[in-house]
Amino acid sequence: MSLDVINVAVVGYGVVGSATVQTLIDNYEVVRRKTGISIKVKAIVDLYIDKRDDKYLPHVEIKSKSYKDILSDSSISIIVELIGGVTIAKEIMLEAIRAGKSVVTANKALLAINSREIFEEAKKHNVMIGYEASVGGGIPIIRVLKDDLVSNNINDIYGIINGTCNYILSRMSSEGKPFDEILGDAQAKGYAEANPTFDIDGIDTAHKIAILSSIAFSKYIPYESVDVEGIRDISFTDIQIISEFDCTLKLLAIAKRVDNKVAISVRPTIIDNDNLLASVNGVFNAVMLDGDRVGKTLFYGRGAGGDATSSAVAGDVVAIAKALSSGNIDAKTPLGFTEESDITIVSMDSIPSSFYLRFMVKDEIGVLSIITNILAKNGVSVYKALQRDFSEDGKTVPLIFMTHEVEGNLLNKAIKEIGELSIVVEKPVVIRMEI
Numbered sequence: 216m217s218l219d220v221i222n223v224a225v226v227g228y229g230v231v232g233s234a235t236v237q238t239l240i241d242n243y244e245v246v247r248r249k250t251g252i253s254i255k256v257k258a259i260v261d262l263y264i265d266k267r268d269d270k271y272l273p274h275v276e277i278k279s280k281s282y283k284d285i286l287s288d289s290s291i292s293i294i295v296e297l298i299g300g301v302t303i304a305k306e307i308m309l310e311a312i313r314a315g316k317s318v319v320t321a322n323k324a325l326l327a328i329n330s331r332e333i334f335e336e337a338k339k340h341n342v343m344i345g346y347e348a349s350v351g352g353g354i355p356i357i358r359v360l361k362d363d364l365v366s367n368n369i370n371d372i373y374g375i376i377n378g379t380c381n382y383i384l385s386r387m388s389s390e391g392k393p394f395d396e397i398l399g400d401a402q403a404k405g406y407a408e409a410n411p412t413f414d415i416d417g418i419d420t421a422h423k424i425a426i427l428s429s430i431a432f433s434k435y436i437p438y439e440s441v442d443v444e445g446i447r448d449i450s451f452t453d454i455q456i457i458s459e460f461d462c463t464l465k466l467l468a469i470a471k472r473v474d475n476k477v478a479i480s481v482r483p484t485i486i487d488n489d490n491l492l493a494s495v496n497g498v499f500n501a502v503m504l505d506g507d508r509v510g511k512t513l514f515y516g517r518g519a520g521g522d523a524t525s526s527a528v529a530g531d532v533v534a535i536a537k538a539l540s541s542g543n544i545d546a547k548t549p550l551g552f553t554e555e556s557d558i559t560i561v562s563m564d565s566i567p568s569s570f571y572l573r574f575m576v577k578d579e580i581g582v583l584s585i586i587t588n589i590l591a592k593n594g595v596s597v598y599k600a601l602q603r604d605f606s607e608d609g610k611t612v613p614l615i616f617m618t619h620e621v622e623g624n625l626l627n628k629a630i631k632e633i634g635e636l637s638i639v640v641e642k643p644v645v646i647r648m649e650i
């Protein structure tokens with residue numbers, strides 16, 4: 216077989232798998248004209264392949280229920296893993312690598328947990344791994360970080376990289392409805408899973424920022440190193456107050472480097488409405504990178520969905536096909552580095568930031584000064600305070616503060632002390648600000 220024909224097997228014929236097959240077949244001629252390479256979907260593997268029926272399947276020679284059937288086919292050089300999950304998917308990737316096949320995947324969960332094992336195995340077997348679709352769906356960001364920004368020290372990454380959370384927060388903000396109501400509607404519209412835990416508790420976002428940070432800071436950074444807080448507890452009251460300050464609440468994935476330390480977190484975060492990320496609404500995603508040479512750059516687009524994600528998967532397939540065709544296989548730098556850096560991971564609470572604080576307090580004389588004294592005693596300086604002059608129940612009022620930059624560790628001490636006061640009737644709300 217000529218190296219200008221590259222055969223591919225797609226494992227998992229679900230949302231992304233079927234869209235990838237469609238893209239590779241529909242746009243076969245586009246790719247061939249641009250690259251001179253014919254990329255053929257030779258095999259599709261899916262548990263229920265016998266129950267599938269569409270106009271693309273007749274174009275595909277091998278249809279199987281077991282990935283084992285394709286591992287021994289020496290004419291297939293690229294396996295595209297699109298089944299998801301971290302057990303069988305890992306088995307498929309490792310077995311494909313050991314069979315000398317390059318692998319393309321969109322599986323952020325697997326890579327965020329097992330990147331070292333998978334990438335080291337790929338290096339050993341001189342095969343390439345493509346994972347552009349694992350972060351930001353169709354947005355080109357992995358190759359940008361690995362290749363185009365290679366000459367930069369990356370200072371920060373800010374990402375809105377979970378469409379479900381962004382959709383919920385955007386609608387809470389624009390329609391003034393509570394979290395549970397919007398979540399139910401998002402589930403009915405297919406923007407949130409029946410079990411939305413991975414998305415709304417920030418886990419999916421943490422997987423993605425772990426992958427981006429590993430590339431940006433040249434170190435295997437497992438997902439367990441990310442401080443994670445989701446959006447489940449966000450109340451409409453806070454969204455409303457935040458908007459009165461000309462600010463917006465987003466679930467932000469943040470990686471911040473200070474000297475040789477990096478803090479990585481996923482947290483609901485307040486940003487100024489002038490920040491470009493504040494206009495990223497609905498299911499859209501965006502990643503803002505700051506490099507020491509390029510400055511700030513912003514990447515925006517569809518972070519999920521079959522078509523958009525298939526664009527990134529197909530891009531990886533083509534990149535690997537070009538490398539195989541030219542004999543220039545780059546198996547040494549799957550995460551964009553040849554040597555790990557000695558950067559250390561620190562808690563986001565050790566990096567100063569401004570904070571939004573809301574305390575529900577008894578409507579009594581002197582409450583404001585008790586709270587501001589505790590803040591001051593712990594080194595927390597306030598630049599804005601707001602005491603609502605109304606009380607919904609006639610007994611409690613919200614006290615809102617915005618602080619100057621302070622370490623989260625110091626603030627946490629003050630919040631604990633305030634939270635224990637008998638005049639404070641609800642758990643205090645603390646939200647980081649990136650103004």
Ligand SMILES: NC(=O)c1ccc[n+]([C@@H]2O[C@H](COP(=O)([O-])OP(=O)(O)OC[C@H]3O[C@@H](n4cnc5c(N)ncnc54)[C@H](OP(=O)(O)O)[C@@H]3O)[C@@H](O)[C@H]2O)c1
Nearest residue numbers: 227228229230231232261262297298299321322519520524
């Ligand atoms: N959907 C998106 O917008 C999106 C965006 C970015 C990344 N991703 C990632 O892309 C991957 C695939 O997601 P998806 O949304 O396409 O999932 P999906 O629609 O559930 O598709 C997975 C497919 O794999 C099949 N499958 C499961 N176990 C298998 C096995 N052992 N052998 C062969 N086939 C098997 C499933 O069959 P059954 O249905 O019968 O179980 C299903 O057809 C995941 O890693 C996901 O995180 C998805």
